[in-house]
Amino acid sequence: MSKGIGGDTLLIATHNRGKLEEMEALLAPHGVHVVGAADRDLPEPEETGTTFVENARIKAHAAASATGLPALADDSGIEIDALDGAPGVYTADWAETGSGRDFVMAMKKTHARLVEIGATEPWSARFCCTLVLAWPDGSDAVFPGVMEGRVVWPMRGDQGHGYDPIFQPEGYDLTFAEMDRWKKNEISHRADAMRKFVSAIFG
Numbered sequence: 383m384s385k386g387i388g389g390d391t392l393l394i395a396t397h398n399r400g401k402l403e404e405m406e407a408l409l410a411p412h413g414v415h416v417v418g419a420a421d422r423d424l425p426e427p428e429e430t431g432t433t434f435v436e437n438a439r440i441k442a443h444a445a446a447s448a449t450g451l452p453a454l455a456d457d458s459g460i461e462i463d464a465l466d467g468a469p470g471v472y473t474a475d476w477a478e479t480g481s482g483r484d485f486v487m488a489m490k491k492t493h494a495r496l497v498e499i500g501a502t503e504p505w506s507a508r509f510c511c512t513l514v515l516a517w518p519d520g521s522d523a524v525f526p527g528v529m530e531g532r533v534v535w536p537m538r539g540d541q542g543h544g545y546d547p548i549f550q551p552e553g554y555d556l557t558f559a560e561m562d563r564w565k566k567n568e569i570s571h572r573a574d575a576m577r578k579f580v581s582a583i584f585g
């Protein structure tokens with residue numbers, strides 16, 4: 383990366399508060415001024431891509447061109463091997479009710495699918511995160527991250543967000559939702575991608 387962020391503001395192109403908090407915490411040591419897309423009243427672009435990188439690009443470039451700021455977007459999801467990688471890029475869609483998102487419903491649906499097809503445990507899975515940093519001049523850079531683990535049932539824990547209560551990362555007995563936020567933010571897919579972003583931008 384030849385471009386730096388310097389004293390500028392970095393726009394975090396997400397409307398997901400859980401993601402924003404994690405990304406802010408990971409950026410805090412680097413002294414960059416961070417603002418969320420929702421705080422700038424930016425619209426949520428339609429995520430018409432079929433891959434994480436396509437959707438992250440859509441979100442990052444929309445925010446960068448709307449604000450003139452460098453914009454960092456995250457597209458993420460859980461890939462479950464027994465479901466051939468579903469919900470994957472459609473992880474958020476599985477929670478859609480028509481009038482908002484219901485992640486308890488989405489986690490129940492995920493579990494029901496695994497039971498329905500008789501998938502044998504452990505239900506191996508991974509959380510993926512693709513970050514795209516877009517510049518107002520139209521260029522961008524991509525930073526992928528992953529955390530391997532398994533889907534567990536029943537749901538456990540009340541921290542974090544999204545599907546955290548049913549994801550147990552490899553090497554741990556706790557789900558993401560049972561971990562304190564610092565621990566999750568040390569090992570998660572988002573932390574993995576953010577480390578690559580930070581080293582490219584802040585050295």
Ligand SMILES: O=c1nc[nH]c2c1ncn2[C@H]1C[C@H](O)[C@@H](COP(=O)(O)OP(=O)(O)OP(=O)(O)O)O1
Nearest residue numbers: 395396397398456457458459473474543544545546
């Ligand atoms: O650490 C995580 N812990 C639990 N669940 C997670 C995590 N990371 C992503 N997820 C789930 C939630 C969301 O349903 C989907 C991402 O969908 P995705 O479109 O990238 O995010 P989003 O719509 O919530 O916010 P936005 O697009 O404004 O960034 O994967």
Ligand SMILES: [Mg+2]
Nearest residue numbers: 426429457474
């Ligand atoms: Mg989204």
